[in-house]
Amino acid sequence: MKKKLALGLPSLVALHSFTLFPEYFLSISIIYVLIVIVLITYNIYGLMLQKALSESMALILIMASYLIFNDDLLVLNFSNFNNSIVNDYFAFFTKILICLFSALYFLIVANSLKEQKLTSFEYLLIILFAVLGLLLMCSSNDLLTAYLAIELSSLAFYILASFRKISSYSVESGIKYFVTGAVSSAFFLLGSSFIYGLTGSINFSDFHDLFECSSMYFHPHDLFFDSGDLKTYELWKTIQIMMLLDIGQFPILAELFNYSFVEFGLTLVLFSLFIKLSLAPFHLWSLDVYEGAPTSSTFFFAVITKLSVFVLLIRLCYQSFFSLKSCWQFYSLWIGIFSIFVGSFGGLKQRRLKTLLAYSSTSHMGYALIAFSTSTFIGIQMLLFYMFIYMISGLCVWYVMLLLRLKKKNFENKYNKELSDLALLKKSNAALAFSLSLTMFSIAGIPPLVGFLAKMSVFLSVVGISFYFIALASILCSVVSTFYYIRIIKVLYFENLLVGKLYYPIKTTKTIILSVLILSLVFFFLNPTILYLVNYKAILYLL
Amino acid sequence: MFGSNMLFYLFSIFLVISALMVVFSQHPVFSLLFLVASFIFSAFLLFMLECELLALLFIVVYVGAIAILFLFAVMMLESKLNNLSKNSMKYVPVGFVFSFFLLTPLLREISIHFENNYDRNSFYLNTYQNWYDLIDSISDVEVYGQVLYSYYVLQFLISGLILLLTLVGVVYLTNTFATQQTTDQSLFKQLSRNSKLSFKE
Numbered sequence: 001m002k003k004k005l006a007l008g009l010p011s012l013v014a015l016h017s018f019t020l021f022p023e024y025f026l027s028i029s030i031i032y033v034l035i036v037i038v039l040i041t042y043n044i045y046g047l048m049l050q051k052a053l054s055e056s057m058a059l060i061l062i063m064a065s066y067l068i069f070n071d072d073l074l075v076l077n078f079s080n081f082n083n084s085i086v087n088d089y090f091a092f093f094t095k096i097l098i099c100l101f102s103a104l105y106f107l108i109v110a111n112s113l114k115e116q117k118l119t120s121f122e123y124l125l126i127i128l129f130a131v132l133g134l135l136l137m138c139s140s141n142d143l144l145t146a147y148l149a150i151e152l153s154s155l156a157f158y159i160l161a162s163f164r165k166i167s168s169y170s171v172e173s174g175i176k177y178f179v180t181g182a183v184s185s186a187f188f189l190l191g192s193s194f195i196y197g198l199t200g201s202i203n204f205s206d207f208h209d210l211f212e213c214s215s216m217y218f219h220p221h222d223l224f225f226d227s228g229d230l231k232t233y234e235l236w237k238t239i240q241i242m243m244l245l246d247i248g249q250f251p252i253l254a255e256l257f258n259y260s261f262v263e264f265g266l267t268l269v270l271f272s273l274f275i276k277l278s279l280a281p282f283h284l285w286s287l288d289v290y291e292g293a294p295t296s297s298t299f300f301f302a303v304i305t306k307l308s309v310f311v312l313l314i315r316l317c318y319q320s321f322f323s324l325k326s327c328w329q330f331y332s333l334w335i336g337i338f339s340i341f342v343g344s345f346g347g348l349k350q351r352r353l354k355t356l357l358a359y360s361s362t363s364h365m366g367y368a369l370i371a372f373s374t375s376t377f378i379g380i381q382m383l384l385f386y387m388f389i390y391m392i393s394g395l396c397v398w399y400v401m402l403l404l405r406l407k408k409k410n411f412e413n414k415y416n417k418e419l420s421d422l423a424l425l426k427k428s429n430a431a432l433a434f435s436l437s438l439t440m441f442s443i444a445g446i447p448p449l450v451g452f453l454a455k456m457s458v459f460l461s462v463v464g465i466s467f468y469f470i471a472l473a474s475i476l477c478s479v480v481s482t483f484y485y486i487r488i489i490k491v492l493y494f495e496n497l498l499v500g501k502l503y504y505p506i507k508t509t510k511t512i513i514l515s516v517l518i519l520s521l522v523f524f525f526l527n528p529t530i531l532y533l534v535n536y537k538a539i540l541y542l543l
Numbered sequence: 544m545f546g547s548n549m550l551f552y553l554f555s556i557f558l559v560i561s562a563l564m565v566v567f568s569q570h571p572v573f574s575l576l577f578l579v580a581s582f583i584f585s586a587f588l589l590f591m592l593e594c595e596l597l598a599l600l601f602i603v604v605y606v607g608a609i610a611i612l613f614l615f616a617v618m619m620l621e622s623k624l625n626n627l628s629k630n631s632m633k634y635v636p637v638g639f640v641f642s643f644f645l646l647t648p649l650l651r652e653i654s655i656h657f658e659n660n661y662d663r664n665s666f667y668l669n670t671y672q673n674w675y676d677l678i679d680s681i682s683d684v685e686v687y688g689q690v691l692y693s694y695y696v697l698q699f700l701i702s703g704l705i706l707l708l709t710l711v712g713v714v715y716l717t718n719t720f721a722t723q724q725t726t727d728q729s730l731f732k733q734l735s736r737n738s739k740l741s742f743k744e
Contacts, residue, residue: 020697027700027704030704031707034711081694081695081696081697082694082695084695084697084698085697120715122711122712122714122715125711126708126711126712129704129708129711132704136701144695144698145697145698145701148698148701148702148705149701151705152701152704152705152708155705155708155709155712156708156712158712159708159712159715159716162716163715165716165719198656258655258656260652260655260656261652261653261655261656264648264649264652
């Protein structure tokens with residue numbers, strides 16, 4: 001009897017329940033918070049609890065990232081839900097990044113929710129749902145799980161966008177986001193049904209086996225050694241090494257099979273993900289949504305949501321459909337170039353700050369997509385580096401946007417700023433103006449800050465596969481886009497005005513996170529090796 | 544067997560006709576009813592192909608929930624839908640252009656990859672009796688249940704979380720906590736509404 005019990009317990013807590021331990025933790029804590037808050041009648045104590053609740057959400061996320069960090073991946077590599085979840089360093093690294101950045105986001109937002117009059121607890125809870133969806137997206141290994149994760153996160157985004165019910169702009173932006181999101185998921189489902197129709201599987205590793213095997217798993221070792229033909233074996237080895245070193249140059253045996261139908265499906269899936277990333281032909285929703293949604297929601301859309309979509313793209317294109325390189329490289333290259341172009345030229349005449357930042361985010365996604373389209377090892381490394389820097393500088397910019405509150409009776413809740421509102425900020429709050437201008441310099445890519453390294457590494461990775469024209473065009477567009485970044489600095493410092501706007505003073509406790517983030521912009525310029533090495537380790541699974 | 548083949552064609556013709564009527568009928572309520580009809584006909588088709596679960600899902604989810612919900616929404620929003628039919632012809636050429644560019648590669652790919660079956664004219668006649676099915680068979684619904692709960696537990700849980708999220712969001716977005724009363728319909732307005740939608744200005 002006793003022995004039976006001892007056998008029973010380990011089978012009860014099976015190994016596969018630890019596969020998604022941090023996600024389990026997050027979802028259980030979501031439900032726990034929901035129940036507890038309903039029990040304590042939030043309507044009465046709500047305003048008191050708001051800040052504490054937000055900070056506890058940050059604590060939950062930090063604990064989740066500790067759970068991820070604590071795992072040494074010895075066993076979990078092999079345990080997964082019917083191969084629908086993958087656990088590798090790439091997934092773990094991106095999950096930790098998303099957890100830490102969204103914990104920072106919660107800490108930042110904690111103070112300003114009351115000022116924005118978003119006092120109901122559902123706001124924080126829905127953001128936590130969105131983070132859960134983003135984490136699941138990072139580690140999903142089949143199309144169904146990926147779709148469900150995308151739906152979980154984007155349903156949360158629609159609610160976040162339309163959260164201020166009394167403002168018609170917010171409701172309008174929520175509906176716009178909903179309609180474009182529905183179109184995007186329809187594309188995703190159509191494309192994945194085509195892929196399923198041809199391959200009979202929805203699993204990424206199955207795609208890898210189906211399409212990649214023909215060229216990579218060919219083992220001539222036995223063939224050549226039996227015949228004693230060492231020369232051919234050496235040749236094969238050099239070819240293999242060439243493939244590993246520079247995947248972009250090697251013609252893969254694509255003629256064995258007619259890929260056109262899979263390409264059609266893959267293109268539809270890619271387009272749906274591009275809509276999520278708000279890349280250039282599909283970016284029109286982002287302008288209105290960013291402008292209309294409450295500022296803290298826009299903060300979340302702009303900064304945190306992009307990385308996991310790129311993770312899904314890398315899993316789709318590099319892991320499962322690498323042999324369809326000619327297809328996805330074409331689309332991602334041209335769409336990347338086009339969105340850099342649109343992002344740099346569209347922002348020139350824009351005077352509203354949030355729309356300006358939406359254009360800027362479109363062009364940044366374009367740079368990241370160009371790094372993605374190189375189809376080399378270095379390209380993905382630089383993509384991760386770029387996304388990391390993008391998230392840090394995005395946190396800085398949007399934190400400043402949250403901190404700036406106009407001191408005016410009528411516009412007490414006005415967070416939508418125009419450029420002219422920032423005039424003479426250096427007189428009223430010199431430190432804030434300095435940090436905003438430093439961040440703008442970093443985003444524009446001026447050398448003593450890390451944004452320069454990020455942009456340069458992307459351009460170098462494009463030059464590395466000798467796409468000189470693409471590199472030249474994107475560099476020229478980035479020069480154009482510096483205009484509107486520098487113009488913000490000009491408005492901050494060199495405006496010939498005697499009267500500027502007044503802002504509410506800021507408590508010193510709020511500025512700690514901001515100063516740490518600004519310092520990190522300088523620190524990573526002086527010491528970028530840490531990031532390069534970490535990204536290198538995260539990427540290694542692709543080899 | 545020939546009769547069931549004929550039934551298949553009959554239902555598919557009805558399906559196509561009702562799907563066309565969804566687009567072309569002027570009255571939004573009628574087009575929604577045609578949508579319900581097209582769902583029901585496709586459920587019939589799926590029943591004939593022995594996909595019971597999908598057919599039941601079509602009836603329960605699409606007809607029972609979504610289409611009826613749309614019907615209510617259309618009836619509530621009657622005044623704003625007047626100009627819809629006038630504007631719809633404006634978008635027809637654009638729609639044709641886009642659908643042309645989407646459909647031609649799609650049909651081409653399908654014709655390349657899925658070759659014509661020569662027995663397609665009598666596909667329903669060619670059923671053969673699998674004797675194992677008679678002895679040891681479980682129904683379609685049961686198979687789906689077993690696969691869902693054994694292999695796709697995680698996806699099932701995620702969809703549960705999605706439902707929870709939508710519940711929380713909808714409760715927040717539709718309730719007005721400030722006035723402490725839920726959105727209410729005025730009985731007089733509801734009762735004085737007539738069944739015809741006015742297309743006049």
